[in-house]
Amino acid sequence: MDPLQLAAVLAAANAAPSGGADLAHYQGQVITWDESTGLNSVMINGAPVSNLRVLQSGIGIVYQPGDTVMVEKRMSQWYILGKVAAPGASAANQIGAAVVNTPQATSNVNFGDLATVGPSKTVYIGSTRRALVLANTGVDSTFVTANQYAGGWLTLAVSGASTIGPSGATTPFYATGFIGFEADFIGTFSQTWLVTAADGLNVGLNTFTLKYAAATAGVNATFSGRAIAVIPF
Incomplete structure (x- = not known):
């Protein structure tokens, strides 16, 4: 203009x-x-x-x-x-959050679920087809043999009206982690994702779920205090 x-x-x-x-x-x-x-x-x-x-x-x-x-x-x-939106559709436009506090481990380097899935949250995505997702977790790992890394990775998957998520060792979303070399450690980390139509986010009920992976195959990464918040806007 x-x-x-x-x-x-x-x-x-x-x-x-x-x-x-x-x-x-x-x-x-x-x-x-x-x-x-x-x-x-x-x-x-x-x-x-x-x-x-x-x-x-x-x-x-x-x-x-x-x-x-x-x-x-x-x-x-x-x-x-x-x-203007009809009940049962995007009328609520709610913010959702969920937490899993129980410490649970994985030694798999491919992203997947822990014994307790998630946390996950289902929200309705409207015509804007976008949401801000906030996540955080604690992670700890034990000492490993020489020339090995220990630690874990965190990423996001979306199911329901959309199918977006980790496949094998890859993910369409930036994965964050806490990695140590030949050391025992405990730490926390967080990540923010803007999920949009460009990522494949569709109108309708979508479930946002956190997924986890270990840094080194066979070496446990234990995650605790896992939390997710989803903000459609």
């Missing part, structure tokens, strides 16, 4: 409402949404309306073309109040 045009849009957005004292509510359908600037267009009663003001809430506001939104008209000013 031309800088002068953008300045005009911003000036109009900051101006006080004018016109009659009418107040009305509508359902509209998003035509366009610029994720960086919030510039938008919405179809309301069969007519496109451009650059509505937007009610700000949550950690990030993103609309997709085709999303149904609640719109308010006050005097001559229009406002997007938020997305």
Whole structure:
């Protein structure tokens, strides 16, 4: 957008409402949404309306073309109040978290489950098709023979409406770990993943599960205090 045009849009957005004292509510359908600037267009009663003001809430506001939104008209000013979703779909848009405290070990260098799977959390992913995932764990490993590494790795898998996850020793997500060379140790580590449509995240109920691997085949890595939090936005 031309800088002068953008300045005009911003000036109009900051101006006080004018016109009659009418107040009305509508359902509209998003035509366009610029994720960086919030510039938008919405179809309301069969007519496109451009650059509505937007009610700000949550950690990030993103609309997709085709999303149904609640719109308010006050005097001559229009406002997007938020997305409209049916119960059982993305109406909840909840944040989920889970913890497994029991220490459990693996000596497998391929990512997989421990005796207690997870932690895992199921949340509904809406049309934005993105979620922020936070994870942490403690890990300890015993002394190994010369020229060997000990320790463990942590990564993420997604199932349900999406199938994203570790396959063998590889993972589509960055794996974090705590590794020592010829030493006994205990430590903690954490990881953050932004999971999006580009990773294959689909609309619907998705289960996010932590997976684990040992640094050296046959050498136990013991994980404890495992935690995950999933934030759709």
